[in-house]
Amino acid sequence: MLDTIILLCFIAAFTWTFTELLLYHLHMFQLNSYKPKEHKIWLKAPDNSRKLILLLLQFALAMSAYLLFNMAGKCIGIIFLCFMAIMNRPVKAKKPLVYTNRVKRMLITSYVIYTLFLIIGFVLNRHIYATALIFFIIAVLIPVWVLIANRINQPIEASINRGFINEAQSIIDSMPNLTVIGVTGSYGKTSVKFYLQKLLSAKYNVLVTPENFNTTLGVVRTIREHLRATHEIFVCEMGAKNIGDIKEICDLVHPVHGVITSIGPQHLESFLSIDNVIKTKFELADAIGKKGTLFLNYDNESIVNHKTDNNVITYGIHNEASTYRPYDVSVSSKGSAFKLKDTQNKEWEFSTRLIGAHNVVNIAGAIAVAHTLGVPMEALVVQVRRLEGVPHRLQLIKGNHALIIDDAYNSNPSGAKAALDTLNTFEGIKIVVTPGMVELGSQQYECNKIFGAQIAAVCDYAVLVGSKQTKPIQDGLLEADYPAAKTYVAEDLKDALAYVEKLNTNSVQKVVLLENDLPDNY
Incomplete structure (x- = not known):
């Protein structure tokens, strides 16, 4: 009877530790955008590898105390497991784990697998070392447990996501007069997106993807929850960490115009090379083709050097070939001011509370798009003056x-x-x-x-x-x-x-x- 109670206490302590570690790894998987490739890269990072080895040693100590010693040793093993659970409780996170429906499904799958292991352990209860092996296998698998659960759930998740995507696609298809503008770049895309919202709203009813919603499912959610028949323009931010990510979003929203704000060494752990970054960003250009206009930041060398057959309008401060080129730029702690000539060679003076020369470049890109789409320069001067800083970006x-x-x-x-x-x-x-x-x-x-x-x-x-x-x-x-x-x-x-x-x-x-x-x- 006492042995059974001790065994149940051991299982309870082990389950507690398992739960804390599972929630931690599930949180990391969520931060890695539910992408197994990126999560594996994270697991292989030197600091994380050392933590995992230390964790296995701790499990080995707890289980050794339980297996090799008398009742006092078993109690020490149980106490040590409880200590591990406390030490691995999630600390206050900058971006806490969000218990989405997907996370809940992964938790259910994880505990079903865990329960199956426990049942096997009970069946082998008379063979204590076989039972110990079962628990040690669980301990070894904890770092990849979420990957296993994700793989098992993959058909379900794919079916659910396909349903959401089809619904979003139907909404887009039902609005043939909607003008979609894609915005991508290694950096600057979120700022340009919000500047476009402000400038285009002088003439149009505009929807933009909120915050940093720039993945396929983020765009899908925006369309399903926010896009209405009254919207005339949809500015869609497009993020990418792998080749094909931009194409996937373009296949959904069918952009008429596009902005490539920059290309640089960003997300190279997944892209592997700057050439792959360039190829991916210009998937937006491929989607637009000849039906619309591609707006390019000509201060960016990688963009300038990449040849494209699109209808192109350029912007930038340093490249004199830019179509929309700010000059007499004044940047101070109080804001920025610059002059810019329109396509009729008429000079306009702009001022903004925003700081930083690269913000002037981003504003010039937004001006280029808005002016091309028919917003008068007089209105743009006013709207630029009203621009507010994007949170956490200068x-x-x-x-x-x-x-x-x-x-x-x-x-x-x-x-x-x-x-x-x-x-x-x-x-x-x-x-x-x-x-x-x-x-x-x-x-x-x-x-x-x-x-x-x-x-x-x-x-x-x-x-x-x-x-x-x-x-x-x-x-x-x-x-x-x-x-x-x-x-x-x-x-x-x-x-x-x-x-x-x-x-x-x-x-x-x-x-x-x-x-x-x-x-x-x-």
Whole structure:
């Protein structure tokens, strides 16, 4: 009787630990966009591999104590499992696990598999080492448990998703007069999307994909929940991490016009090469063909060098061949101003509260699209003046003790350099808070090292988040002879901000650039 109670206590403790770890890995799988390929890359990361090995050793210790010793040893094994469960409870996340219907289905499948293992364990109860082997197999499989559940559920998920896609397709097909504008790029696409919404709304009823809804299912959800017969233009942001992602969205929404905002080293862990990035972004151009217009940022070398047969209108500051080219650009801490000539060679003056030269380029792209679609320049001048910053993208925030430039959404080499250039336009003590850049594949070390050198040229203080993650930045600072006393390596963002707040600047205003904020799967 006592042995049965002890066994049940062991199973309860093991199940508790299993549940906490399952929820953690399910959360990471969700952050990896439910994509097995990306989740496997995450699992193979050195830090995660070490954690998994340590976890297996902990399971081995708990089970050894239960198997090899007397009743006291069994109790120690159970207590150790409970301790593991407590230690692996999810911490407060920046983006918590969302219990979507898909997550719930994966949980059900996971527990069905787990229950089958338990039944086998009970059947083999007389053979204690065979039972132990069953539990150890469960422990070994925990890191890939969500992948197994996802694979089992795949036919169900595919059927459900196909139903949603077909419904969205029917809605699009029922609106033949709807003008769809696709917006893609390695960076800048979300900003351009929201600028387009503001500028086009001077003449049209416009719907845009909300926030960072830029996957196929995100677009499907937008169409099903928000697209109405009264909408005249649908601005669809198109994100991609693999070849074919843009084509998949284009096959759904059938864009008439498109904007490619930039091409750069982004998501190279999945794309593997910059050529694959270029190929994927220009899937939008292939979808448009000759039926509409492709708007290209001609300040981007990769875009300029890629030949296309589309009807093209270009924009940019530095390339004189640009159709819409801002000039006499003035960028300061108070905003930006520039002049621009329309297709009739008439000069127009624009001003905006938005900061940063690359925002001027993004605005020029939005002006090019809106003007081509018939919005008068007079109206565009007014709408540009009314533009508001996109959250976490060079968003200016006045804090109690500092002026914050929030560029925390994500980071890339071009955007990080532009953010530092923007910071350099401000008066005061310039401070950068950053964990560096990720998803740059084999270029990650070198790009972050260069970023370190760029920080050294602009910032009075460098606050780096995470010692291992920011090692390349530290090397770049060291190579640039940046004073060690002006560098602080924080454990996390909370520690970094606490350091900034305590920093004594003798009443001189602090200007703090928050450059990138890594998600919970980093």
